[in-house]
Amino acid sequence: MNDEVDSHARHAAIPSLSTRGWHMNNNVSVVRGTTPKFDVDELRRGYTDEGFCVIPELFPSELVAEAAAAAEAVAEGRTDTGMQPRIREREAGNGSQRLIKIAEPHNASRALRALITSPEPWRAIAAVTGARMLQVWAVDLFIKRPVSTGHANIGWHQDGPYATYWKGDIFTVWIALSEVSTDSSPLRYVPGSHRLGPVGKADLFHTDLDLAGAGLALPTGFTWTEVAAEVPAGGIAMHHRDTLHASGPNLSSQSRISLAVRIRTDRCELLSEARQVAHLTDGELAPVVYDRTSETDHAKA
Numbered sequence: 001m002n003d004e005v006d007s008h009a010r011h012a013a014i015p016s017l018s019t020r021g022w023h024m025n026n027n028v029s030v031v032r033g034t035t036p037k038f039d040v041d042e043l044r045r046g047y048t049d050e051g052f053c054v055i056p057e058l059f060p061s062e063l064v065a066e067a068a069a070a071a072e073a074v075a076e077g078r079t080d081t082g083m084q085p086r087i088r089e090r091e092a093g094n095g096s097q098r099l100i101k102i103a104e105p106h107n108a109s110r111a112l113r114a115l116i117t118s119p120e121p122w123r124a125i126a127a128v129t130g131a132r133m134l135q136v137w138a139v140d141l142f143i144k145r146p147v148s149t150g151h152a153n154i155g156w157h158q159d160g161p162y163a164t165y166w167k168g169d170i171f172t173v174w175i176a177l178s179e180v181s182t183d184s185s186p187l188r189y190v191p192g193s194h195r196l197g198p199v200g201k202a203d204l205f206h207t208d209l210d211l212a213g214a215g216l217a218l219p220t221g222f223t224w225t226e227v228a229a230e231v232p233a234g235g236i237a238m239h240h241r242d243t244l245h246a247s248g249p250n251l252s253s254q255s256r257i258s259l260a261v262r263i264r265t266d267r268c269e270l271l272s273e274a275r276q277v278a279h280l281t282d283g284e285l286a287p288v289v290y291d292r293t294s295e296t297d298h299a300k301a
């Protein structure tokens with residue numbers, strides 16, 4: 001079957017989170033400060049029951065615009081810190097790169113560091129997860145150029161099997177630096193898949209989403225459904241370490257730019273050293289972005 005037609009067909013069939021009734025509610029559990037008002041209980045329920053949730057308006061727009069420009073600069077090899085990212089991975093094949101994946105892009109950019117340490121969003125995220133402490137332990141930049149085929153797809157996978165050195169509560173906050181609609185390669189989630197536990201270390205660069213999905217060790221009786229998470233620039237989609245997710249082609253005319261910020265909470269433990277966490281004690285590269293103890297102390301002062 002033609003790649004392009006196939007991906008269009010699958011794409012159209014997937015419900016999008018924003019059209020499935022996610023709504024703002026100003027009456028319940030309002031988070032303080034400049035964080036937009038939203039229903040924390042509803043988000044927590046989504047995150048706990050389905051393994052993911054979306055907050056459409058979270059990071060400050062001026063920092064997001066600067067971060068989007070900085071992401072392109074880092075992709076071109078520029079740095080304003082004197083440091084370089086940890087690793088640049090590329091899609092299979094020798095053609096022009098339609099998927100750019102860069103680990104630790106914030107090593108090379110003050111604007112990316114400023115974005116991920118913006119405090120208010122993390123208060124909201126802590127409220128959703130119930131965590132007392134949040135620390136950034138890794139960041140991945142994804143840029144997807146417009147492409148009508150599946151060559152820049154990200155295959156079905158869970159994040160947990162890539163980070164077995166962590167035991168316990170880690171999760172991903174995926175920040176949209178550009179508008180992410182159903183056309184521009186939204187993350188696709190399989191609701192409830194986080195309850196399955198690890199189902200194997202799938203290949204991120206496996207671009208055939210049908211085959212990749214079929215290759216996973218899913219228990220009989222598990223019902224596979226997919227939801228596409230539309231996220232405006234500055235909003236987030238966040239997912240549990242075992243939530244199955246993937247993304248299809250960017251059918252829009254703009255590059256789709258996002259940062260996947262990997263977070264650990266007070267409810268997890270480092271089991272072994274790994275190069276991904278070599279910088280864990282560096283407060284600039286692995287900042288603690290939320291700490292309830294210091295927040296309480298600050299409030300008392």
Ligand SMILES: O=C(O)CCC(=O)C(=O)O
Nearest residue numbers: 142154159172247258260
């Ligand atoms: O941005 C994407 O398409 C993939 C992101 C992802 O797989 C992740 O954040 O774990």
